[in-house]
Structure formats: C-alpha cells, structure tokens
Amino acid sequence: MQLRQEIPDTFWSLFRSVNREIYIEALLCINEEYQYSNYFLTREVCIQALSDMNARKRFDLKAEENETEYDMLETPSSRILSWLLKTGWLKRIEDYHTLVTNIVIPDYSAVFIDAFERLDSDEMEETDIYIQNVYATLFSFRNDPRGNLGMLRTALVNTRRLNKALQDMLHNMDKFFARLLEQETYGELLKEHLNGYVEAVVRRKYHILKTSDNFYIYKMDIKKCLREMREDEGWIENVQKTARMMGDMSDDIYELLDLIERGFDDIEHRISNMDKEHTKYVRATVTRLNYLLSGQSDTKGLVVQLLNRIAASEDPDGMLCKTAEKLNLSLVEMLSEKPLYKRRRSRKDFMGRVAEDEETKELNKEDVLRLNRIQVRYSKEQIEEFIESHMKDEIMDAAAIDIADEEEFEKLILAYDYSTRKSSRYMLLEEEPEQIENNGYRYPALKFVRRRA
Numbered sequence: 001m002q003l004r005q006e007i008p009d010t011f012w013s014l015f016r017s018v019n020r021e022i023y024i025e026a027l028l029c030i031n032e033e034y035q036y037s038n039y040f041l042t043r044e045v046c047i048q049a050l051s052d053m054n055a056r057k058r059f060d061l062k063a064e065e066n067e068t069e070y071d072m073l074e075t076p077s078s079r080i081l082s083w084l085l086k087t088g089w090l091k092r093i094e095d096y097h098t099l100v101t102n103i104v105i106p107d108y109s110a111v112f113i114d115a116f117e118r119l120d121s122d123e124m125e126e127t128d129i130y131i132q133n134v135y136a137t138l139f140s141f142r143n144d145p146r147g148n149l150g151m152l153r154t155a156l157v158n159t160r161r162l163n164k165a166l167q168d169m170l171h172n173m174d175k176f177f178a179r180l181l182e183q184e185t186y187g188e189l190l191k192e193h194l195n196g197y198v199e200a201v202v203r204r205k206y207h208i209l210k211t212s213d214n215f216y217i218y219k220m221d222i223k224k225c226l227r228e229m230r231e232d233e234g235w236i237e238n239v240q241k242t243a244r245m246m247g248d249m250s251d252d253i254y255e256l257l258d259l260i261e262r263g264f265d266d267i268e269h270r271i272s273n274m275d276k277e278h279t280k281y282v283r284a285t286v287t288r289l290n291y292l293l294s295g296q297s298d299t300k301g302l303v304v305q306l307l308n309r310i311a312a313s314e315d316p317d318g319m320l321c322k323t324a325e326k327l328n329l330s331l332v333e334m335l336s337e338k339p340l341y342k343r344r345r346s347r348k349d350f351m352g353r354v355a356e357d358e359e360t361k362e363l364n365k366e367d368v369l370r371l372n373r374i375q376v377r378y379s380k381e382q383i384e385e386f387i388e389s390h391m392k393d394e395i396m397d398a399a400a401i402d403i404a405d406e407e408e409f410e411k412l413i414l415a416y417d418y419s420t421r422k423s424s425r426y427m428l429l430e431e432e433p434e435q436i437e438n439n440g441y442r443y444p445a446l447k448f449v450r451r452r453a
Contacts, residue, residue: 003108008088011108019083022059024116026080027089029053031113034105043081043092043101050077130162134260135218138225149243152256159263166270173277180281180288189292193285215271219264226261230254254423378411383418386411387426387448395429399436399445409441419448427451 014023033049034041054076061076064083071079081103084090089109093102105113137155141147183189229235236253243253306323313319390396403409419426426448433444 003111006106007108010087011089013087014089017064018062019059019064022061023080023084023089025053025057025059026050026084027109027113028116028120030084030090030103031105031110031117041103043103046081046090046103047075047077050080051075130158130165131215131218133158134162135222138222138260142225142229147239148246149239149248149251149253149256152253152260153251156256156260156263159260159267163263163266163270166267166274170270170273170277173281180284183288183292185292189285189288215267219268223261223264226257230257252423254421378414380418383411383414384425387415391448394449396426396448397445398433398443398447403438403441403443409443412443412446415448416446425451 014020017023029049030041030046033045037045059076061079063072066086067079067083071082074082081090085092085103088106091104091106091109093104095102134155137151137158141151141155179192180189183192239253310316310319310323387396390401392400398412401408401412403412415426416428418424419428427450429447429449433446436443436445
C-alpha cells in the first residue's frame with residue numbers, strides 16, 4: 001500500500017496552523033533525539049527534549065482551534081507533544097510488558113521530516129553526491145561479477161536526480177535578478193552580491209561545477225565505462241543470462257546505457273546554460289553598480305530619476321508640462337542610438353526574400369513537429385507486432401505489404417530504424433532493394449528476418 005493512503009486527514013493541519021514553525025522545530029528536535037536513542041523514545045524523554053528546546057528558544061505557543069481550556073493548562077512541551085500525536089505526526093505505542101508509553105515516528109511522517117531537514121541544512125550539495133554515486137555504481141556494475149540490472153537502474157535514477165538538481169539551480173536564478181533591482185544604494189547592492197549571490201550560488205553550487213570540477217573529473221571516466229560496456233558483447237551476454245536466471249528482463253541493457261549517456265549530455269547542456277545565466281547576472285550587476293555610482297551626475301541617470309518621479313506623482317501630466325518648460329529633453333546624448341521607428345521594407349524586397357526561402361525548401365515547423373510525433377507515437381512493442389503480423393516463412397517482405405495509409409507507412413519507417421539497433425530482435429537482409437510506389441507512397445522493398453541469438 002502506498003504511504004499516502006496511510007496519512008490521516010488531520011496530518012495536513014500542521015501547514016495551516018499558527019504554530020507550524022514551532023511544530024516543525026519540535027519534530028526536528030524529536031527526530032534528532034530519536035536517532036540517538038536507537039529509534040525508540042519514551043514519552044518522558046520527548047517531554048524533556050521539548051522542554052530543553054523551549055528553554056533555548058522561548059517559543060510563543062498560541063492556542064489552536066481544537067484545544068480546550070484543560071489543554072491550555074498543560075506545559076508548552078506537553079501541548080506540543082499532544083498536538084503532534086493527535087494529528088498523526090507522531091504515534092503512541094503502549095508497551096504493556098514494561099508499562100511504558102513509547103513514541104515513534106511513522107514512515108509517512110519521516111518522509112516530511114527528512115524534507116524539513118534538507119530545507120534547514122547546509123550539507124554537501126546534491127550535485128556532488130549524485131555524480132559520485134553514478135561513478136561508483138557504474139564501475140561496480142562493470143567489474144563486480146555479482147552486478148545486476150538493478151545497479152544500472154540506480155545509476156540512471158541518480159543521473160536523473162543530478163539533472164533535476166541542476167535544473168533547480170537554473171530555475172532559481174531569477175530571484176537573484178529580482179533582488180538586484182530592489183537595491184537602491186551602491187553599498188546595499190554590493191552586500192547583496194557578495195553575501196547573497198556569491199555565498200549561496202558561486203561558493204556552494206556553481207563552485208562545485210566549475211572550480212572543483214567534480215563533474216568533469218568523473219565525466220570522461222563514466223563515458224569511457226559506458227562505451228566499454230556497450231562494445232563488450234560477451235560481457236553483455238553474461239549480464240543478460242544472469243538477468244534471465246533471476247527473472248529480471250523488464251529493461252534492456254542497451255536502452256539503460258543509452259539513457260544514462262543521454263542524461264550526461266543533458267547535464268552538459270544545463271551546465272552550459274548555467275554559464276550563460278552566471279555571465280548575464282555578473283554583467284547586470286556591473287551595469288547596476290555603474291548606474292548607482294553615476295546616477296547623481298550622469299545625464300541619463302538624472303533623466304531616469306526624473307521620469308521615476310513623474311510616474312510617482314499624483315499629476316504626471318502637469319508635472320511633465322512643467323518639466324518641458326524648464327528642460328530641453330531632445331539633446332543627442334539623451335537619445336538612444338537605436339531609432340524608435342524602423343522603416344518597413346518594400347513589398348518588392350519582401351516578395352524577393354519569400355522567393356529565396358521557397359528555393360531552399362527547408363522543413364517548416366509543422367514538418368519538424370510531425371517527424372517528432374512519429375518518433376514517439378509508437379512503442380517498441382507496437383513495432384514488433386507490426387513486423388510479426390506481416391511475416392511469412394520467417395521473412396517480412398515490404399514489397400508484399402499493401403501500405404494503405406500513413407500509419408502503416410510510419411510503422412514501416414520505424415521498423416527499419418528499429419532493425420538497425422543492436423538491441424533489436426530483427427535485422428535486414430543484406431541486399432540492394434528496389435524502390436516501390438504504392439498508394440502514393442514510395443519506399444524500398446526491405447526484407448526483415450529475426451536476429452540470431
């Protein structure tokens with residue numbers, strides 16, 4: 001059964017409670033004591049741990065909606081523990097043999113407490129952890145005779161998590177740009193850059209990718225290992241034989257290797273995007289610093305201040321008229337080099353350019369999307385079923401098939417693409433096929449046979 005089905009309805013009230021920060025701190029405190037006490041706490045130990053926490057931080061515990069006057073008479077530690085037990089974050093187990101009440105953390109609650117710890121800790125970054133896990137798992141799978149496909153799936157999971165961690169880093173860059181525009185003075189902007197961006201991104205995250213070069217240390221070794229595994233057919237046969245003996249044939253080893261290698265290509269693309277975002281942020285910071293330094297003396301800076309003041313006034317039209325009476329805003333240095341109006345090209349130039357585009361005959365957007373849809377429209381099982389349904393005497397002859405619609409034609413194309421892979425169950429006969437035209441479709445007379453084991 002899924003853990004989500006075990007969560008009681010009252011469990012979610014923590015996130016709506018006025019004391020949610022106190023309850024989260026209490027859960028972290030109990031979990032820390034939980035680990036030191038061999039994952040078994042008595043009620044007295046929990047009360048003592050919460051009392052120590054309250055003595056250090058002096059929480060202001062507010063009244064909950066479902067608390068009675070009798071509950072309010074208890075100590076803050078007892079109120080916190082009772083509320084966590086009542087809502088299902090903690091669980092009470094009575095030991096009638098020793099007459100002791102034990103407090104345990106349910107499995108579903110442990111998942112959320114782990115998330116709270118990750119949000120509140122500054123431990124080693126995920127980008128460093130996952131690349132080392134992929135490296136260790138792949139080399140164990142390659143060299144350990146007890147290796148199985150489960151280890152290869154673990155390497156794929158860690159590769160995807162590393163991609164997700166890098167993507168989260170990339171998506172969080174926008175908040176630093178927003179903070180950049182909020183700073184009004186040179187000192188505040190410099191403090192935000194050094195204590196905010198440099199400390200949170202460059203030293204903790206971006207530093208791991210570029211300065212320590214952890215990713216690039218392992219990347220070439222991992223790609224070399226993947227290439228050696230793919231080219232060693234005898235070793236792959238032994239792995240597949242072991243998998244068959246264990247009844248684990250749900251995944252193909254070639255597909256898993258391709259997915260891991262594709263994941264590492266995606267990692268390189270994301271790091272390249274991180275480089276671009278980092279460069280954009282540094283350039284924006286320098287521009288903002290120059291503006292704040294010259295804002296009181298530079299002409300453009302003064303104009304920007306004037307426009308901001310006009311926009312913030314109660315009568316912008318009247319203030320603009322008064323400004324126009326006193327100042328000449330048409331100076332060349334106040335105008336941008338880029339014109340506000342761009343002359344449109346004549347119809348003759350437009351038609352000439354359209355004619356040039358027609359001569360190139362490049363794929364348009366619809367053609368590209370159609371080709372992409374073909375690649376993902378049919379699964380491997382559907383392609384194999386298509387080949388098997390048209391086989392006669394262990395040979396599928398494309399010349400003998402009546403291609404009547406676009407679906408049959410697409411499946412024939414994908415069958416040819418599938419037969420060229422090493423992991424395919426089928427192969428093509430080595431001969432030069434003739435071209436066939438049937439129902440408006442033109443294709444070679446390919447012949448498919450089963451690949452030998």
